[in-house]
Amino acid sequence: MSKTQNHQKVVLVGDGAVGSTYAYAMALQGVAEEFVIVDIVKDRTQGDALDLEDATPLSFPKKIYSGEYSDCKDADLVVITAGAPQKPGETRLDLVNKNLRILSSIVKPVVDSGFDGVFLVAANPVDILTYATWKFSGFPKNRVLGSGTSLDTSRLKVALSKALDVNDPRSIHAYIMGEHGDSEFAAFSTATVGNVPVTVLAKEKGLTKEDLAKLEDDVRNKAYEIINKKGATFYGVATALARLSKAILRDENAVLPVSAFMDGQYGLQDVYIGTPAIVNGNGIAKVLEVPLNTEENQKMAASAKTLKQVLTDGLNNLKKN
Numbered sequence: 162m163s164k165t166q167n168h169q170k171v172v173l174v175g176d177g178a179v180g181s182t183y184a185y186a187m188a189l190q191g192v193a194e195e196f197v198i199v200d201i202v203k204d205r206t207q208g209d210a211l212d213l214e215d216a217t218p219l220s221f222p223k224k225i226y227s228g229e230y231s232d233c234k235d236a237d238l239v240v241i242t243a244g245a246p247q248k249p250g251e252t253r254l255d256l257v258n259k260n261l262r263i264l265s266s267i268v269k270p271v272v273d274s275g276f277d278g279v280f281l282v283a284a285n286p287v288d289i290l291t292y293a294t295w296k297f298s299g300f301p302k303n304r305v306l307g308s309g310t311s312l313d314t315s316r317l318k319v320a321l322s323k324a325l326d327v328n329d330p331r332s333i334h335a336y337i338m339g340e341h342g343d344s345e346f347a348a349f350s351t352a353t354v355g356n357v358p359v360t361v362l363a364k365e366k367g368l369t370k371e372d373l374a375k376l377e378d379d380v381r382n383k384a385y386e387i388i389n390k391k392g393a394t395f396y397g398v399a400t401a402l403a404r405l406s407k408a409i410l411r412d413e414n415a416v417l418p419v420s421a422f423m424d425g426q427y428g429l430q431d432v433y434i435g436t437p438a439i440v441n442g443n444g445i446a447k448v449l450e451v452p453l454n455t456e457e458n459q460k461m462a463a464s465a466k467t468l469k470q471v472l473t474d475g476l477n478n479l480k481k482n
């Protein structure tokens with residue numbers, strides 16, 4: 162299918178639980194006229210394309226098909242959800258060697274196709290795989306981003322909306338920052354509801370500092386809770402990926418939590434990590450540096466340190482094997 166102007170094309174690599182749910186979320190939205198699905202399991206991509214195209218007469222006219230890396234040539238966006246998921250008891254960081262190997266087999270053929278769009282990475286450990294996608298691709302930093310703490314931020318909004326009796330989580334302005342993983346933290350010092358600090362509203366509700374710490378911990382551990390109960394998480398992240406895709410494809414300049422390259426922000430260098438950023442058709446237009454308090458800044462630094470260590474070890478292991 163040849164592309165005309167204003168015709169947007171997305172290639173999804175990884176048609177598992179996360180990828181196929183993202184494909185469904187995109188099928189229901191009026192963005193991207195062409196959607197290609199790539200995976201090593203061809204029967205699945207072909208079956209999913211046939212199944213998903215049946216949603217289009219009732220949602221949005223869209224060409225959905227099973228494809229190849231060569232289809233990335235004229236794509237606007239490549240979304241990577243290929244990779245092993247956590248088994249119960251595993252952390253996201255435990256996936257690093259396995260998923261770096263898978264990623265290294267994906268980025269090269271995408272780039273070799275002539276792809277010149279934006280990479281959006283969701284496979285875990287997402288901050289590390291986003292960095293590796295940037296390295297492997299040779300793309301500019303702004304055109305490689307990860308889903309980062311977008312899912313965790315949604316989880317924080319859900320938890321705060323329940324705790325503060327604000328039924329619409331979209332009214333909560335708060336971020337989980339740092340690693341998408343065990344060293345992430347809630348930036349409570351800047352969190353607001355209708356411009357009122359969350360800390361003030363929490364106090365009015367009789368919530369103590371310990372209650373907020375427990376809420377943050379529950380958010381941090383929510384993936385483990387879901388994986389223990391049903392084996393995987395996919396609806397939340399798929400919706401976050403669809404939101405990020407829309408911001409990119411519609412050139413929205415929307416503020417969203419992502420994994421972004423640090424170039425001095427938060428005193429950090431040479432690491433991809435979760436922060437709010439302005440997202441548009443070029444990927445990351447600008448990293449927004451949240452004015453964190455001292456304790457939060459320390460958590461951000463500690464999170465970055467963990468990521469850098471695992472990244473270095475992971476890339477060394479990849480070279481050895």
Ligand SMILES: NC(=O)C1=CN([C@@H]2O[C@H](COP(=O)(O)OP(=O)(O)OC[C@H]3O[C@@H](n4cnc5c(N)ncnc54)[C@H](O)[C@@H]3O)[C@@H](O)[C@H]2O)C=CC1
Nearest residue numbers: 175176177178179200201243244245246283284285312398
């Ligand atoms: N960033 C986030 O917030 C979240 C990230 N994830 C991560 O997303 C990834 C995918 O999770 P699920 O979809 O549940 O796993 P899954 O096992 O259901 O799907 C993985 C897919 O990747 C494909 N794949 C494996 N190697 C490939 C290769 N070399 N080339 C192309 N495709 C390949 C598999 O065939 C499979 O279809 C995991 O790493 C998981 O941890 C999951 C939830 C949230």
Ligand SMILES: CC(=O)C(=O)O
Nearest residue numbers: 247253285312384394
């Ligand atoms: C699996 C994962 O990364 C999550 O649900 O947060």
